[in-house]
Amino acid sequence: MGLTRRTLVVDDEPQVRELTSRALSRCGFVCDQAEDGQQALEMFDARPYDAVVTDLRMPRLHGHALCMELLDRPRRPKILVLTALAEARLVHDMMSRGVDDVFHKPVRYDVLAMKLAAMFDRENAGYRPGADGEDEFLAALRKVELSLLELSDFFQDRLEPAFSNADDLSDPPAAVKSFIDRLREADEESDGKLLVPSDTGHTRHLERVACYTTAVAVPVSRNFVPCDEAFKVAVRDVSEGGVRLLHTRVTNAEFLALSWEATAVLSKQIRVVAKVTRCRPLSPFYDLGGQFVTTE
Numbered sequence: 113m114g115l116t117r118r119t120l121v122v123d124d125e126p127q128v129r130e131l132t133s134r135a136l137s138r139c140g141f142v143c144d145q146a147e148d149g150q151q152a153l154e155m156f157d158a159r160p161y162d163a164v165v166t167d168l169r170m171p172r173l174h175g176h177a178l179c180m181e182l183l184d185r186p187r188r189p190k191i192l193v194l195t196a197l198a199e200a201r202l203v204h205d206m207m208s209r210g211v212d213d214v215f216h217k218p219v220r221y222d223v224l225a226m227k228l229a230a231m232f233d234r235e236n237a238g239y240r241p242g243a244d245g246e247d248e249f250l251a252a253l254r255k256v257e258l259s260l261l262e263l264s265d266f267f268q269d270r271l272e273p274a275f276s277n278a279d280d281l282s283d284p285p286a287a288v289k290s291f292i293d294r295l296r297e298a299d300e301e302s303d304g305k306l307l308v309p310s311d312t313g314h315t316r317h318l319e320r321v322a323c324y325t326t327a328v329a330v331p332v333s334r335n336f337v338p339c340d341e342a343f344k345v346a347v348r349d350v351s352e353g354g355v356r357l358l359h360t361r362v363t364n365a366e367f368l369a370l371s372w373e374a375t376a377v378l379s380k381q382i383r384v385v386a387k388v389t390r391c392r393p394l395s396p397f398y399d400l401g402g403q404f405v406t407t408e
Contacts, residue, residue, distance in 0.1 A: 117232060118159075119143050122152040122166035122178065123194065128219075132165055132194075135221035138286045139229045149173030153181055156189075163190040163228055168197065176206075183210045190231055194219055222283060223373040226325050229289070230375060233324070253321045254376035259352045261374065263404060264383045267336070271383045274338050274369045278328040281344045288346045288358055291397060292324055295348065320349045320356070327357070327372035331365035336385060340365060345400065347372060355386055357400040363391055368402060 119141045121132045126147075133143040141163070146152035150172040152164065164182060168175035179191055193206055196217040203214045212231060215224055325347045331340035343363075348356040355370065367387055374380040386402030393399075 117141050117162040119163040119165060119228075120146060120152055120155060120161040120189075122146045122149065122164060122170070122175070124148055124167065124170045128167065128194070131221050132219075132224065135225040136165070136228065138222075138283065139225040139289060140286070141225070141228070149175060149178035152178055156182065156185075160185070160187055161189050162232075163192070165192045165194065165224070165228070168193060168195045179206065179211055180209070190228065192224065192228060194224075220373060222326055227375060230324065233293075233322075249321070250376050253323060256321050256323075256350055256352050257374045257377045257380070257382065260350070260382050260384055260404070261377065261380055263406065264381070267383060267385060270336050271369050271371070271385070274330040274332060274336070275328055275342070275371050275383070278330070278342050278371070281328060281342060283326055283344055284346045284358070284360060288360075288397065289324060292346060292348050292358060295394075296322055320351045323347055323350045323375060325372050325375060327370045329357070329359075329363075330369040330371075331363065332367050332369045332385065334367065336367075336369065338369075345370075352404075354389075354401065354403040357402070358394070359398045359400055362393075362398050363388070363400065367405070368400075370402075 119136055121129050121143055123129045124147055129145045136143050146155055148170045166175045166178055182188055182191060191211045193211055193214045194217055206214050327345055327347050328342055329345045330338050330342040333339050346358040348358055365388055367385055369385050371383045374382050385405040387405055388402050390401035391398055
C-alpha cells in the first residue's frame with residue numbers, strides 16, 4: 113500500500129470497533145477509534161485522517177450526519193459506511209453523495225479492509241475514471257468477476273459442502289500484502305500481463321487484473337470431493353481463465369476449490385475450482401498458479 117494510512121473507526125459497539133481496527137491493521141492501516149459521530153468529528157478536526165469507517169446508528173451524532181460533514185471538508189477522507197439497514201435507497205443516497213462504499217452488517221472485516229486498501233492502491237497507481245465515472249481498473253475487474261460469478265453459479269451446489277468448515281481458518285500473514293505489492297511492481301517494470309497505467313495516463317487492457325484478497329482454498333478430487341484440510345491463501349491477480357495465488361507452504365493438491373468475496377461486484381461470493389498448474393518456492397512464500405475448470 114506504500115504510505116501509512118491513518119484510519120478512524122467509528123462505532124458505538126466496542127467489539128465492532130476492535131474487530132474492524134484489527135482487520136485494517138493487518139492491511140497496514142494505523143487506526144484510532146471513536147464511539148460516536150461527535151467524538152469522530154472532534155478527532156478529525158484535531159488531526160485529519162485518510163479514511164473513516166463509520167456505523168450509521170450512533171448516539172450524539174449519527175453516521176449519516178458525520179458523512180455529510182466529512183464530505184464538505186477540503187481534504188475529505190475515504191469514507192466506508194457500516195450499517196444493519198439493508199435498504200437500496202439508503203445505499204444509493206450515500207454513494208451518490210460521495211461515500212466510497214457501504215457494507216451491510218454482519219461484516220466480513222477482512223474483505224472491508226482489503227477493499228479499502230485496494231482503493232488506495234488504485235489511487236497511488238494513477239487510475240482514472242472512465243466516461244461513466246468508474247475507473248478502468250475497476251471496470252476490468254468487474255468484467256472478470258461477472259464471468260467468474262457465472263461459473264460460480266454453475267458449480268454452486270457441488271461446492272457448497274467444501275466450505276462448510278472454513279470459518280475459523282487463519283488469514284495469511286500481513287507480510288503477504290507487501291510482498292505482493294513488490295511482485296506487482298516487478299511485473300509492471302517487466303511489462304507483465306497486468307492491467308497497469310501507461311505513460312499517457314491511460315490503462316492498458318491486458319489479460320490479468322491485480323486483485324489482492326484472501327480466498328479459502330480446499331484441496332478437492334476430480335469429482336470436487338474434499339480430500340485434504342482447507343486453508344487460506346492470498347490472491348495476487350485473476351483473469352477469466354485462471355488465478356495466481358501466494359501461500360505460506362507447499363501444496364500437492366491437483367485441484368483447489370476457491371471461495372472469495374468479489375471486490376468490484378458487491379455482496380457476491382465467487383466459488384470456483386482451479387486445476388493447479390504451478391507450485392514453486394518464491395521466498396519466503398509459495399507461488400501457486402491455477403486454470404479454472406469450466407466443465408464437470
